Amino acid sequence: MSFFLVYSIVLMAGAFVIWGLMLFAEYRKLDELESYFSENEKVRRNKRFWGRNQPIDKFHRMRLMVDFLSMPKTHIKAGLVTEAELASVPVALKRWALWPYRLAVIWFFASVIWSIWHNW
Known part of the structure; x- marks a missing residue:
């Protein structure tokens, strides 16, 4: 079995794992995450x-939460969120929100490498 075939199998399996993690975060953790920003105008408009x-x-609502949590200083400086709102979110919930999307970025770059390798 060639290394390329193993890489392809791991890449495809990773896609399903990441997809499952993103769905879990969107369907199970999104409402809890939004509850910490219940007074935030941007979150309320986005949810409406x-x-x-x-x-x-759910994807677009989660995207806003990931934006807030991944670049907090930018959003605090813009006045979209307060430090108190961000500090109130538990660390475990932040991980559930951020890691599936970070893994998706890694998976994207691995797919680019696969594409270059396949065409080589």
Whole structure:
């Protein structure tokens, strides 16, 4: 078995694992995460606009939470969120929100490497 075949199998399996983690975070952790930002105007507007509980709606609501948690200083400086709101979110919940999306970025770069390797 070649290394390329093993890399391809791991890459495809990783896609399903990451997809599952993202779905778990969106369906099980999103409402709890939004509860810590219940007084935030940006979150309330975003939830009203994307409030039909369809997969695309949950993705966009989660995207805002990931933006807040991944670049807190930028959003604090812009006045979109306060330090107290960000500090109130438990560390375990932050991990559940951020890590599936960070793994997706790593998976994307691994897919680019696979594509270059396949065409080589």
